[in-house]
Amino acid sequence: MSHFVKIITLQLILNLVFTLSSFAHKPSDSYIFIRREGDSVFCDWEISLKDLDYAINLDRNKDGNITWGELKSKHKDIEEYALPQFSFIVSGEKSTYSSISHLVNKHSDGSYTVLRFKIDPPGKDKLPKDFDITYDFLFDIDPQHRGILTIRHKGNTSTYIFSPENSTQHFNLNESSKLKQLLDFIWQGVWHIWIGIDHILFLLSLLFASVLIREKNVWKEADSLKKVLIEIIKIISAFTIAHSITLSLAVLGIVSLPSAFVESVIAFSVFLAALNNIFPVVYGKKWLIAFLFGLVHGFGFASVLMELDLSKSSLIISLLGFNLGVEFGQLAIVLIFTPIAFLLRKTAFYRSVILIFGSIVICVIAILWFIERAFNLSFLPF
Amino acid sequence: MKKKLLIALTIYFLSLCSYGAAFIPSKDSEVLEVLPKGSISSEVKRLKTILFINQNDPELAFKAASKFIQIGKTESDPRYFGYAESIVNKWIERDGENLDWYVLRATISQYNHKFNKALKDLDFVLEKDKENPQACLIKSNLLCTQGEYLESKRYCLPLLRSAGEIIAIGCASYSSGLNGNAERSLILLEGISPRLLKSPIEEKVWILSLKADLAQRLGKKELAEKYFNQAIILKPNDSFLLSNYADFLLSEQKFDKTISLLKDKTNNDGLLLRLAIAEKGKGLTKESKLHSEELGIRFKEQKLRKDFVHQREEAIYYLKLLNDPVKSLELAKENWQIQKEPVDVRILLESALKRKDEDSIKEVKSFLTKTKLEDVNIESLR
Secondary structure (H helix, E strand, C coil): CHHHHHHHHHHHHHHHCCCCCCCCCCCCEEEEEEEEECCEEEEEEEEEHHHHHHHHCCCCCCCCEEEHHHHHHCHHHHHHHHHHHEEEEECCEECEEEEEEEEEEEECCEEEEEEEEEEECCCCCCCCCEEEEEECCCCCCCCCCEEEEEEEECCEEEEEEEECCECEEEEECCCCHHHHHHHHHHHHHHHHHHHCHHHHHHHHHHHHHHHEEEECCEEEECCCHHHHHHHHHHHHHHHHHHHHHHHHHHHCCCCCCCHHHHHHHHHHHHHHHHHHHHCCCCCCCHHHHHHHHHHHHHHHHHHHHHHCCCCHHHHHHHHHHHHHHHHHHHHHHHHHHHHHHHHHCCCHHHHHHHHHHHHHHHHHHHHHHHHHHHCCCCCCCC | CHHHHHHHHHHHHHHHHCCCCCECCCCCCCEEEECCCHHHHHHHHHHHHHHHHCCCCHHHHHHHHHHHHHHHHHHCCCHHHHHHHHHHHHHHHHCCCCHHHHHHHHHHHHHCCCHHHHHHHHHHHHHHCCCCHHHHHHHHHHHHHCCCHHHHHCCCHHHHHHCCHHHHHHHHHHHHHHCCCHHHHHHHHHHHHHHHCCCCHHHHHHHHHHHHHHHHHCCCHHHHHHHHHHHHHHCCCCHHHHHHHHHHHHHCCCHHHHHHHHCCCCCCHHHHHHHHHHHHHHCCHHHHHHHHHHHHHHHHHHHHCCCCCCHHHHHHHHHHHCCCHHHHHHHHHHHHCCCCCHHHHHHHHHHHHHHCCHHHHHHHHHHHHHHCCCCHHHHHHC
């Protein structure tokens, strides 16, 4: 087997090795449209005749053409083949379908049969808002096949994609889609702060010294929690206000800066903030550093947000959500950091290991980042 | 003749207008779908039957999968790649020991522009069998696609032992030809050409298309024309060849020749794109507009699946047909993250120059300096 196979593939590969630039038309898809009309749920399911011909053979007279007559004679078979692979499930129970008609539609890769049917959900609620859909159609013969579902509900249209990896999806039409959008973006913001280690290191560098007071070139512990909290709130608020301003300006397209520049300055800001702990220059007005560099970090956030495929209509929601998410993410860091730092602030460990050694490590990382970003290199694993 | 064409185009346009509205055909004899030419349709059904009857024969399954891939290529229909992939996936589950299945799956993934997925399979194979000729050849080619021209050459050397001189030299000339040694690579390929007399047709066409590409990039127009013609005589329907030849003709402003080459190849999106550009260049505004609209619909349907694999063609479409360099640059930049072949360099540079986007221009220039890529078409842009 092995040798024989190799001869075939080497020729085959030569045949294919340079096909990259010449794509054909799109791979196989089916389109499902679900809509509510009056007190019923209707579905149009559009399936390519090419796919059906491979699966259940539509061209009966083998002349290479599929006619309307041939298709009509196969309508029953198509229903029997397709419908069991599409389940509309309400509280664990499958719905039944009543067929209404069979039509035809055209797409960019040929003709499609259209199964139009009514969905009869189990139970009393004929218009369930909470349901699952399982779509297993054609995946066994073509893993590149996708089911593209469009749901129209109260003037909103949403699209979902079914693939072999994602063949069951949950739907809850109660959920206001705007709220969900907002929550999605909040989560994105939180996530970005947590994985955006440069932002975390910048904040931590500024916060390290907030539990200490500098007097006559010597660090002393801050005596009251209140003072510490006020200092932290000042730093965090300044950072927040600054990056909110530039994040909004950038996303709304009013100001734009080259990302290599932004990313390099962010790295530099981390370096300066940490360096200031080792050789303190600014210690009274750290909120000012937070504000100034916060402006640049805002541009960094914006590039992430803009990658998330924003539509104009939801721009405000996404901006608000992302910003809130970033704040929540920051808050979480502060909530973890503050009590620990406050408790440890009197120890030599805090002042030498965390403050000085920690800041040296951050300085080194930041310098390496800066070199990477400014000269477009890549050597750090993060 | 022209009148006939216009009528055909009008009917075509009307059929486009009907996208989206399902209908019931008026006559039973109405042809809804034309299947691939007779022999291919029956071959597909024969393969399906063979697979069904011999479910435990890996050799037959392998042959069938390879055949499906070839049909997918000639028909420009990715469905057949899906059929092949489904066979391969099933056999990898049953017999994960046989590396040939992974090679075949990598071929399919590469064709579907799932480069990372392809690399994963290739690395798996190369880890177990360092000199696997198929894996080396695809990996080398894939690295070229990703702009790692220098690195790609490393995988050509083992081919000398495992696949013979011609394939090893072809592989190395492709890499070196992109890496500042175009002239020398062309001489090398011309040197081995007399030895190709008894080679399989795939090998001949491969070497010819490599030579045509090198000659074209070196500005040797007549030589390029000669090699393209020789290759197309051997394989008249190869969409990769046609697409490259069309690009060459378009750069020479030979619109008539491009149109006659591609007028019945509208099935393939990449070729339809080149046809529409030629029509526009020749002043056939109506035809070009119709084809351009058809392309727009195809891109839209492709995007519905959330497959982002055609940014290269879409970028060219926005720049050359819709005169929208903003959108074109956006797509060319996205594409640049995935592919870095000469044609990708061209479209990125062209739209960046139109938009005066210094960042992208700098990016291209540093890429050209790094790789020493030679291409008269790129030089003429700079």
